[in-house]
Amino acid sequence: MKRSEALIPLSREHHRALVVAKRIQALEQKPENLLITYWRDVRAGLQQELELHFAEEERGFQNLLSGVHKERFLNDHQELRELLAKDDPEAIIRFAQCLKEHVRFEERDLFGWLEANHSRQLAEAFLAD
Template identity: 35%
Template structure:
């Protein structure tokens, strides 16, 4: 889908998140403790360098605009999921396969929610 200019960078960054989620899911189900540990470490690093800054941009620019437009339910869901992902990321060191899998599944579902719902509503407002 072609995105409005103000959403393009955020949308592109979702590719990094989906790639990370796929790798984490594979590691979590691999049964290999070294792969699991490496993936948990990589998730923490990518979260700090890419995902957290992405969340901050959304939370300081996009979400306030959507809240002003009356989209409180979408904003609340986004903030809940950001908080859950931050929490899970903090649990990754030593959290085991189940924690890594929960992180991967929530990250993937969150990106799809943003692309299919949040950004669709935002884009409709930007095109007016």
């Protein structure tokens, strides 16, 4: 399915997030110091990118959501923010898993629902400039 123009930039950012999550998961089988070193190298930039991404999504369509979609959307963002603040291996692995699941949720479920039910509002929120 072709993604709405309004959501394409967010989908591209999702791709970068999945690359990081995959790298973290690959490091799970390696010596712990490699995982910690990678995390310390990418965390600050990732935190900045995700905070901007989350803020854009929350500003753009949080008010269009309700019920289970809204609950999952907000809970995932909160959990990812909390995990970004930690640097123990278990939290890093959990972060990668949560990030991957969250991107899948948005790409496979939430974005399609938004496109079907709120295409005009998406265009106004993301394409107006």
